[in-house]
Amino acid sequence: MPGDAADALERAQVDASCRVPVMLFFASAVFWLVVGTLFGLIASYKLHNPLFIIELSPWLSSLLEKFSPAGTVELINASLTFGRIRPAHLNAVAYGWAAPVGLGVAVWLMARLCRVPLRFPLLVSAAGVLWNIGMFVGIGVLLSGGSTSIEWLEFPPFVSFILFLSFALISIWAVDMFVHRKPGHVYVSQWYIMAALFWFPWLYGTANMLIQLIPAQGSVQAIVNWWYGHNALGLWFTPLGLAAAYYMIPKVIGRPVYSYYLSAFGFWALALFYSWNGGHHLIGGPLPAWLITSSIVASVMMVIPVVVTAINHHMTMKGNFQVLRYSPTLRFVVFGAMSYTLASLQGSSMAFRDLNTVTHFTHYTIGHSHLGLYAFYTMIMFGCIYYIVPRLLGREWVSARLIKIHFWTCAYGIVAMVLILSVGGVIQG
Amino acid sequence: MLQHPENPTNTFSNIVEATKPWLRGRTISGVLILVGHLAFAYHFVLMLLKFGRADGVGPTLLAKPESAAEASS
Amino acid sequence: MSFYYILMLASMVILGGSAVYALYWAATRGQFSRMEQGAKVIFDQGEPVGKVTDTFPGLDMEKEQKRRAEKGKKTLKRKV
Known part of the structure; x- marks a missing residue:
């Protein structure tokens, strides 16, 4: 049945072209999922048992004290305090897991729905690498206490810029794919993806500009903050x-x-x-x-x-x-x-x-x-x-x-x- | 447990204490979720390490681009 | 303060305008005609309407259906 085989071949070609970039996004997402879940668990535990590191494992603390450079135990304790670990959890699961997995799925769906093998895979992979760099630096900053304390935008501005750049690369890639798609009907999923890829850089960029660069103060900051936070949920995720x-x-x-x-x-x-x-x-x-x-x-x-x-x-x-x-x-x-x-x-x-x-x-x-x-x-x-x-x-x-x-x-x-x-x-x- | 908000015995610290059992419950559900994620991550890594069947048996009915190209030419 | 207003207004215009443009584009390209066919665009000859394209690994659907029928359990009947 030649029709079958031709279609299967086409699908397999599209899938194969997506392999490296999409797996890069998926693998990093899974990594941040585990990290983020651990952070969340620690945060949750800390809310009802704030001293658990010391309570649960005094032997571990004393072991660490003996064998690691001075100040390690304090560092670990400090980085696990609720004030730091809660934003670390939020950012790890939102920007480390949720965004990349969504991007990986979006990239594959775009390729499948355009019925064209993925164009410029290096571009997508570069975006993925850039995103991870931003994540590692950002989480490091959060755990050492450098949060901006603005919900959903706790990363320092230069990290936000890295994420924004990575995002913009994917959005540009998506437009290119769309322009080169096989002619025909545009499936509803593609509308949603294109819209999400268009809305999010705009949301993220505007919010960061208004809050970090200008910066908006007082009530206006709160409005912008939650306008961003909620729209990230509704117009992106x-x-x-x-x-x-x-x-x-x-x-x-x-x-x-x-x-x-x-x-x-x-x-x-x-x-x-x-x-x-x-x-x-x-x-x-x-x-x-x-x-x-x-x-x-x-x-x-x-x-x-x-x-x-x-x-x-x-x-x-x-x-x-x-x-x-x-x-x-x-x-x-x-x-x-x-x-x-x-x-x-x-x-x-x-x-x-x-x-x-x-x-x-x-x-x-x-x-x-x-x-x-x-x-x-x-x-x-x-x-x-x-x-x-x-x-x-x-x-x-x-x-x-x-x-x-x-x-x-x-x-x-x-x-x-x-x-x-x-x-x-x-x-x- | 549901008291009037104006009731003076409802101090902030009392309320916070009252939430403790619920927070413990959340931690337990979080452990469950962590287990699920670890199973998932482990499985994902197994896939990366090439442990899955690739012989065409199974739901995905995979077509290999190279072999299909041979078949059609 | 006036800078915020200009930025917000510009954003709203860009967003709203792009949504309107997208709608216009879709309408003039015939995206809204033959909607029934549109829904079928995700299928092809290899994965046609009526075919289940995902099961658990190692699951042989025919054997499983036979096993269930023998035990008197419900087997897979689907509406397509």
């Missing part, structure tokens, strides 16, 4: 996650998206409404009322594209849920897609002033952010890695058991974490 879900779910089960019109509608609604949401982090703060109110309105309007997406995914999956038993990719991606709906609806509800007075500044918010970035985004990205890596390396995964362990520990883990933090947060409020 969310589109990447949705792009992946809109490709993986139909591709794995072999069934096209239920309503393609709805998916296009969802995209444009996200584009129009999302950027106004940033103000909802500052409800009750000393800001103009119109800003806060418009952010609440926008947060509610977001329900529309979120529900639309949920319906679309559900109807596409309908009659195919048994495939979950057999496909690791699908398990992760569907878990993620359902979490997207939950996280977004929860987010919209949190914008209402009444609920906000209870939950603002509590652990409920942390539960919500992990629901979004982990249960939605990270789980989808896991699913993508399970799909993409065999196709890049030309080998199957080694152990179904390892995959199942991964899925069930993380699924239970995140559900437990979100529930615990949500209940605890409400009580706290």
Whole structure:
């Protein structure tokens, strides 16, 4: 059957061309995932047992004291204090894991959807190397206490510049790929990716400029800070996650998206409404009322594209849920897609002033952010890695058991974490 | 446990103490997640070290660009 | 202060304008016609509609389906 073979060949060529750059991004992402998770665990433990290094292992401390240069133990203790390890966790998982894995997936999806082998692989690989340099330096600075203390932008300005540069390289690469794509329909995932790659450098650049270079002070800084933070979630991570879900779910089960019109509608609604949401982090703060109110309105309007997406995914999956038993990719991606709906609806509800007075500044918010970035985004990205890596390396995964362990520990883990933090947060409020 | 916000026994430090069991719960769930990630990272490294099957058996039905080129020419 | 306003206004114009332009571009290139076909663009002859393209490693779907049928469990029936 020549048609099959030609298509398989084309796909294999595209995949092979992606191998080095995408694996570079994936490998660094996995590294930062483990590092970031460790940081998160330490941070969490420190909040209820601040002295644990000393408590748990006095013998270790005294051992270190004997065999390492003076001041090592203090250095380690200092670098693990909550004030340093919390931003280290945030930046390691957001910029070390989440961004690179998303970029790796975006690069592969672009190549597949353009149906052209990856152009300028060196450019993409260079971006990956640059990104890692920024990460290592940035985390080092954070652990030694040099944070800017602005949430999501804790890296020192020169590190932000390195990340921005790396990003800009990928965005330029994406435009070049798009221009050289095979003619025909542009799939919805590609719209989301192009949009994310366009929005993010603009967001990151503007926020850094306003906060670091100008610098914006007081309330204005807070507005810019949360405008950036929230938009990083909604106009960067969310589109990447949705792009992946809109490709993986139909591709794995072999069934096209239920309503393609709805998916296009969802995209444009996200584009129009999302950027106004940033103000909802500052409800009750000393800001103009119109800003806060418009952010609440926008947060509610977001329900529309979120529900639309949920319906679309559900109807596409309908009659195919048994495939979950057999496909690791699908398990992760569907878990993620359902979490997207939950996280977004929860987010919209949190914008209402009444609920906000209870939950603002509590652990409920942390539960919500992990629901979004982990249960939605990270789980989808896991699913993508399970799909993409065999196709890049030309080998199957080694152990179904390892995959199942991964899925069930993380699924239970995140559900437990979100529930615990949500209940605890409400009580706290 | 749910008390009125104006209740004077609800000092900030009391509230912080009350969150402790929940934070412990979070740490335990974090351990679970870490285990999952370690399994994933280990598996990922196995793939890098070329441990997976490449003989065409399996879901990915991989086509090798070189061999397919031979087949069609 | 006025510099912020100019920058923010410029950003909004660029962002909004680019979104409008993108919409216009898509509409004039016929991206919104034949939406049904658009949804099928991710399939090809080698991975057509109806084919499951991902399972656990080492899983032989036919054997698995037979095993399940023998045990009286539900087997994979899909809606395409």
